[in-house]
Amino acid sequence: MIKRLIYSAAITSSLGFGANTVSAEELRFTVWTGSEAHLKMLGEIADSFTATHPDVTVRFDTIPFGDYVQKITLQMAGGNAPDLGWLLENSAPAFVDAGALADVSGTLKSADGYDYADFSQPAMGLWETSDATYGIPFSTSPFLVYYNKSLYDAAGLETPDQRIKDGSWTWEQLKSDAKALRDASSGVWGFETFDGQGYGSRVWHTLIPIIRAYGGSAWEGDSCKLDSPLSVQAVQLFHDMVYADGSTVPPGEQGDFFSGKAALTVTQISRVSKLADATFDWGIAPLPSGPAGDAATVGQAAVVAFAQGKHKELAAEFLAHMTNKENVAKMAAFFPPARKSVLNGDGFLTSNTAVAPEKMAFVAEGIESGSVLPSHQRFPQIEAEARPNFDALWSKNADVAATMKKLCSGISPLL
Structure with missing residues (x-):
């Protein structure tokens, strides 16, 4: 059965995505951004998913950054875990160690044209083991x-x-x-x-x-x-x-x-x-x-699927869609990518019209030479x-x- 995902009313009302959509089931995606530009881009990625999943819509819930980890932890403890979300590098070891993240390796590696090997191996260090993948970095961003x-x-x-x-x-x-x-x-x-x-x-x-x-x-x-x-x-x-x-x-x-x-x-x-x-x-x-x-110091965040989410199969499928080459290239305007083909391509240097290519070049250099913020289990x-x-x-x-x-x-x- 195809699951339904719906945009949160707070976001859809500002972006015009149809806030009154009603669904018996939903897949919920937590983020900490309130930027209209970011949410518009995320909405466009969701729309491209619904083009091949006509009964699917996406809900993005914004949680303030300072409260983010505490609130999703409380939601999981209360049996109301998100299906997907963003997660920072410093939380990765603890969430993996606690079994809070779903292994999405099977879905990613079997997705047509996904090219899992395109991700920078150093960038994946916090998010994979020898036999599992618990997240895909969408932003490996130097300060x-x-x-x-x-x-x-x-x-x-x-x-x-x-x-x-x-x-x-x-x-x-x-x-x-x-x-x-x-x-x-x-x-x-x-x-x-x-x-x-x-x-x-x-x-x-x-x-x-x-x-x-x-x-x-x-x-x-x-x-x-x-x-x-x-x-x-x-x-x-x-x-x-x-x-x-x-x-x-x-x-x-x-x-x-x-x-x-x-x-x-x-x-x-x-x-x-x-x-x-x-x-x-x-x-x-x-x-x-x-x-x-x-x-150079790098902040990293990944898209993850939560192990306690109600729709893990569809969540993994959407995660694969969001982090494919086409959509990583879209996100690169705001979030420097971990995909080598996007980071090293000419398109990345011109991906943000507000930033000159030579400035985007030292963003890329910072990713190559930088160290991620401290993390620990x-x-x-x-x-x-x-x-x-x-x-x-x-x-x-x-x-x-x-x-x-x-x-x-x-x-x-x-x-």
């Missing part, structure tokens, strides 16, 4: 610096693009730029953390790129390295940006690079969609280098244990070295 070129020009400062050419684009330089570009009188901050969430749900996104550029790391095997002198030096640099310089949006305050209220931020290529109506000139650049050189417990100590960093008089030592003491037994 980038977005900068407000209008503010740089008005201040007479060299832009990150210019500094890349002479090798002076460093974290110390970003710190200096952020301080120079801070304008309290007009409410413009020098730097805003990742999606403005860099002290809570994205604290790892904020600190890990700097830590790696300074030669530090989160952990190596079962040894915590967040309290090493190099890691502490990196965290101290960011702490100084917030409290000594006053250049960075602190906890509890609002900035927003995308509305012109911050000169710099770190995020990913998918956020370009938020600049469609920008009233200022902007640019993107790779992460700055540090004493240890360049340290016990990452949810590690994150919960680390949170109070991360929170303790965010005061002017915090002892960074002592706080990071206490943090490592707390998470070491979990490693």
Whole structure:
């Protein structure tokens, strides 16, 4: 029997997909994006699936990023698991270890023209074992610096693009730029953390790129390295940006690079969609280098089918459709792909009309050279244990070295 999938009313009403569709059965797909451009693209991919499945429609449920893992975990515990969804790299080991993800290898490898071998082997590392596949990365996206070129020009400062050419684009330089570009009188901050969430749900996104550029790391095997002198030096640099310089949006305050209220931020290529109506000139650049050189950091997310979903067979079929070559090429406008044929093709360089091909080229380079954010089978417990100590960093008089030592003491037994 053909199952029916339906668009959620909240999404279909804004995109015009027929919010009043009613179905006795549905396959539910959870995401954390609220971007109209992203949801429109996902809807088009779903439409191409329904073209060959006339009784099928698709429901996408948006869950805020900060609540995402907790809410889908609670849904699974309550017997209401999604059928498919997005999942971040740091959650992959825990979900695989718990048996929460369905093995979709049979469906993928038997799908006509799918070409499973086209996926980059390093990109698949978190999502497959020797005999099973638990997800397909749809986004292997390096972190980038977005900068407000209008503010740089008005201040007479060299832009990150210019500094890349002479090798002076460093974290110390970003710190200096952020301080120079801070304008309290007009409410413009020098730097805003990742999606403005860099002290809570994205604290790892904020600190890990700097830590790696300074030669530090989160952990190596079962040894915590967040309290090493190099890691502490990196965290101290960011702490100084917030409290000594006053250049960075602190906890509890609002900035927003995308509305012109911050000169710099770190995020990913998918956020370009938020600049469609920008009233200022902007640019993107790779992460700055540090004493240890360049340290590209990659955030990864995959499409997964949940083991407790009610429609596992159809979910695997839709997963195969969403991640085939044609649809990966569509998603590449926002989400750098793990398919080698798409990533290395000329089409990727021109996939996003808002970003010049030479900029997309260093996105591709970041994927090739970057390291994925830290992950672990016990990452949810590690994150919960680390949170109070991360929170303790965010005061002017915090002892960074002592706080990071206490943090490592707390998470070491979990490693």
